[in-house]
Amino acid sequence: MLLATVLIRVLLVTGQTDLPYHDWRESAPFLRAELGRTGRFDIRAIEEPRALNRAALAGYDVILWHYNGPRLPREAEQAVEEFVASGRGFVSFHGVTYGAAHGQTRRPDMRWEQNAEPWPAFRQLVGASWKVENIGHSLRHPFPVKYVEREHPAARGLPETFLANDELYHKLDLEPGVTVIARAWSDPALQGTGKDEPMAWTASFGQGRIAHTPLGHDLSAMAQPGFLTLLARLLEWAATGDVSPDAPPKLAPVRALVVTGGHSFPSAFFSLFDDPRIAWDHAGSPAEAFGRKLAGRYDVVVFHDMWESIGEKEQANLKEFVENGGGVVSTHHAIVNYTSWPWWYEEVIGGKFFTQDTGERKKSLWKDHVDMVVTAAKGAERHPVLRGVPPLALRDEAYRNMWHSPRIQVLMETHHPDNDRPVVYTGPHPKARSVYIQLGHEAETLRYPGFQTLVRNAILWTARRMPE
Ligand SMILES: [Zn+2]
Ligand SMILES: [Zn+2]
Numbered sequence: 001m002l003l004a005t006v007l008i009r010v011l012l013v014t015g016q017t018d019l020p021y022h023d024w025r026e027s028a029p030f031l032r033a034e035l036g037r038t039g040r041f042d043i044r045a046i047e048e049p050r051a052l053n054r055a056a057l058a059g060y061d062v063i064l065w066h067y068n069g070p071r072l073p074r075e076a077e078q079a080v081e082e083f084v085a086s087g088r089g090f091v092s093f094h095g096v097t098y099g100a101a102h103g104q105t106r107r108p109d110m111r112w113e114q115n116a117e118p119w120p121a122f123r124q125l126v127g128a129s130w131k132v133e134n135i136g137h138s139l140r141h142p143f144p145v146k147y148v149e150r151e152h153p154a155a156r157g158l159p160e161t162f163l164a165n166d167e168l169y170h171k172l173d174l175e176p177g178v179t180v181i182a183r184a185w186s187d188p189a190l191q192g193t194g195k196d197e198p199m200a201w202t203a204s205f206g207q208g209r210i211a212h213t214p215l216g217h218d219l220s221a222m223a224q225p226g227f228l229t230l231l232a233r234l235l236e237w238a239a240t241g242d243v244s245p246d247a248p249p250k251l252a253p254v255r256a257l258v259v260t261g262g263h264s265f266p267s268a269f270f271s272l273f274d275d276p277r278i279a280w281d282h283a284g285s286p287a288e289a290f291g292r293k294l295a296g297r298y299d300v301v302v303f304h305d306m307w308e309s310i311g312e313k314e315q316a317n318l319k320e321f322v323e324n325g326g327g328v329v330s331t332h333h334a335i336v337n338y339t340s341w342p343w344w345y346e347e348v349i350g351g352k353f354f355t356q357d358t359g360e361r362k363k364s365l366w367k368d369h370v371d372m373v374v375t376a377a378k379g380a381e382r383h384p385v386l387r388g389v390p391p392l393a394l395r396d397e398a399y400r401n402m403w404h405s406p407r408i409q410v411l412m413e414t415h416h417p418d419n420d421r422p423v424v425y426t427g428p429h430p431k432a433r434s435v436y437i438q439l440g441h442e443a444e445t446l447r448y449p450g451f452q453t454l455v456r457n458a459i460l461w462t463a464r465r466m467p468e
Contacts, residue, residue, distance in 0.1 A: 016069025085206025089238025162226025327462025
């Protein structure tokens with residue numbers, strides 16, 4: 001199944017916030033992950049916005065502003081203004097309606113003072129500003145946020161209200177020309193204003209679009225589904241001027257069939273599938289896995305099993321799946337699978353672990369608890385399967401003296417003397433995508449974040465769900 005999805009390219013600008021109130025070190029990765037999960041955005045982050053210039057911004061559709069630190073060099077500020085004014089987007093949230101960009105300085109008693117040069121365009125980029133005496137909010141509490149412009153693309157089709165659990169900012173001065181699309185009532189019993197305060201707004205900026213929500217104080221505020229939906233929609237709207245009907249369109253998860261059995265393994269293995277992008281079924285034997293046709297039911301089969309043999313009917317079903325472009329990911333001892341089915345290890349996997357001496361060939365060897373460093377193979381550094389995968393330093397089982405097809409592409413390798421060089425590779429089959437990942441014996445490996453990213457990437461890539 002091929003999905004032609006054009007991802008919106010988001011630049012998350014961060015690197016400083018007004019600690020201790022807001023900590024970008026926890027919120028930036030959280031937002032990046034959560035927005036990434038919508039399947040709509042390709043999000044990169046910059047943590048040193050002083051380096052922003054026209055070239056650094058080229059290639060993005062929208063800026064997500066999560067920075068509240070000192071003023072930037074004028075060149076950086078102008079690059080941001082030009083970027084937006086030229087027809088792109090600028091989205092910001094909570095905690096940037098005050099601060100140095102507004103010409104405000106924090107005094108030792110933590111109050112803000114209006115005493116410096118503001119970034120002149122910043123209040124238009126945010127759509128609001130605050131008189132220092134008005135900076136504040138009611139007590140943090142759960143409250144409903146109501147969409148008041150229900151035909152705005154960012155609100156269209158959503159339930160009329162959602163629940164926030166947040167600081168309810170008040171007494172903001174909106175810029176002229178701003179369209180408020182959501183409001184919340186500020187309860188005077190909780191130190192609020194007794195008014196409907198604006199909770200989301202949009203405006204144009206030159207040829208471009210800006211959007212802001214004052215929501216998003218901390219991770220618990222950001223984890224509210226209504227907040228994430230709103231932010232994702234504001235980003236999409238600011239980037240494109242519209243929001244696709246079912247936005248944020250969640251890609252249906254990849255359907256994986258996970259096959260185990262024939263060899264023990266730590267239950268930590270199953271944590272690999274703890275990812276909303278992957279929906280999975282489990283089978284404990286080839287008969288259970290491949291006793292009936294897979295077509296239309298799965299996008300990828302994940303092998304963490306070790307079976308010598310596979311029945312004829314099962315072979316036929318698995319072969320049909322592969323030849324129709326189904327994905328194959330196999331991990332660790334699955335390299336010993338189906339030792340008497342050459343098509344499998346020669347055409348699909350591209351490698352084989354020989355359990356016995358055969359003719360001239362000595363059997364393959366294994367060794368436990370080997371400290372290995374596994375890095376991207378030369379030329380494979382930019383392969384989608386390695387996206388976000390750091391060099392791996394692991395204690396795992398080493399394999400050597402295996403057979404490798406000359407037609408594999410090695411993605412990751414080690415130079416450890418107890419292990420063959422290829423550790424992660426793609427198989428030769430011209431129609432199917434197959435990735436073998438040798439690691440995965442130890443529970444520690446199975447929980448290792450770099451390893452988990454690698455396996456999940458392999459699942460998405462073999463299922464053809466990963467942008468190239
Ligand atoms: Zn806050
Ligand atoms: Zn093992």
